[in-house]
Amino acid sequence: MNKVRKAIIPAAGLGTRFLPITKAVPKPMLPVLDKPTIQYITEELTEVGIEEIIIVVSPNSGVIENHFGIAENLEKRLLEDGKQKLYDIALNTRKFNVKFAVQTVANGLAGAILCAEPFIKDEPFALLLGDELLCAEKGQTPCIKKLVDIFEKTGKSVIATMEVFGDQVSMYGNIGYDKEENGIMQVNQIVEKPSVNDALSNNAIIGRYVIAGGVMEKLKKLTPRNNEIYFTDVLDELAMKGELLASGFEGNRYDVGDKAGYIKANVEMALKSGEIGQEIKEYILDLANRI
Numbered sequence: 001m002n003k004v005r006k007a008i009i010p011a012a013g014l015g016t017r018f019l020p021i022t023k024a025v026p027k028p029m030l031p032v033l034d035k036p037t038i039q040y041i042t043e044e045l046t047e048v049g050i051e052e053i054i055i056v057v058s059p060n061s062g063v064i065e066n067h068f069g070i071a072e073n074l075e076k077r078l079l080e081d082g083k084q085k086l087y088d089i090a091l092n093t094r095k096f097n098v099k100f101a102v103q104t105v106a107n108g109l110a111g112a113i114l115c116a117e118p119f120i121k122d123e124p125f126a127l128l129l130g131d132e133l134l135c136a137e138k139g140q141t142p143c144i145k146k147l148v149d150i151f152e153k154t155g156k157s158v159i160a161t162m163e164v165f166g167d168q169v170s171m172y173g174n175i176g177y178d179k180e181e182n183g184i185m186q187v188n189q190i191v192e193k194p195s196v197n198d199a200l201s202n203n204a205i206i207g208r209y210v211i212a213g214g215v216m217e218k219l220k221k222l223t224p225r226n227n228e229i230y231f232t233d234v235l236d237e238l239a240m241k242g243e244l245l246a247s248g249f250e251g252n253r254y255d256v257g258d259k260a261g262y263i264k265a266n267v268e269m270a271l272k273s274g275e276i277g278q279e280i281k282e283y284i285l286d287l288a289n290r291i
């Protein structure tokens with residue numbers, strides 16, 4: 001069955017790059033404008049037909065659960081005060097069917113995916129890395145929707161890629177491919193963060209995937225390297241068997257796990273805001289003259 005019903009969002013990183021804020025606030029709760037990054041990612045799944053979202057969190061991430069749960073006092077108060085718009089905003093965070101899996105050992109992406117196994121079993125799933133926001137503009141197909149469509153049509157796992165140049169290839173998983181048809185590449189090899197000379201192409205893997213059923217068993221069979229198992233090894237196995245596709249995406253990608261990427265995401269979301277967009281635009285134009 002090629003229907004994708006579940007999604008995993010690995011979001012258990014400690015966020016040490018953002019200390020001291022991440023000492024007490026889990027990284028997925030850092031706001032871009034007025035929404036935590038984790039909410040943007042769940043919203044990418046709207047209208048994709050996903051029935052259950054499994055967020056993999058680190059221990060002590062209760063506030064993430066609170067964010068997606070009921071806030072009885074707040075909701076009651078907003079209703080009593082007739083603040084319907086704010087009530088809707090608060091309620092909006094509850095519309096997702098979110099489950100939580102706790103990753104107690106920091107053993108990488110494959111480890112995070114395995115934490116979600118009790119929810120996924122041998123089903124296919126969408127995988128959205130918590131450090132990246134993918135924002136489609138009006139009229140564009142959201143990245144994860146595009147991947148789900150490709151999977152449901154072909155039955156093959158599919159990953160999103162973007163073009164990178166120079167030293168940048170060493171920051172990402174990298175794909176080799178045989179042929180490209182209608183923007184869909186047939187992947188034949190994967191290397192994780194290659195040196196510039198070892199790169200197979202200019203196509204870097206970004207944090208959006210749809211993975212065919214049965215991958216958990218494959219992950220368990222992997223041989224660890226440096227005490228860690230690598231998700232890339234499973235992707236490479238699929239690639240070698242001709243069972244992995246790749247596709248570009250429409251829209252903008254923000255690396256919110258990185259300080260500069262996080263600030264850029266905030267600036268762009270602020271510019272798009274109906275509430276403060278104009279003020280921020282004027283401010284940026286003025287600032288540009290002064291720096």
Ligand code: G1P
Nearest residue numbers: 109171172173192204205206207
């Ligand atoms: C992970 C993946 C890598 C991918 C990247 C995208 O790496 O292992 O293949 O290119 O996400 O952001 P990480 O950023 O966790 O080191």
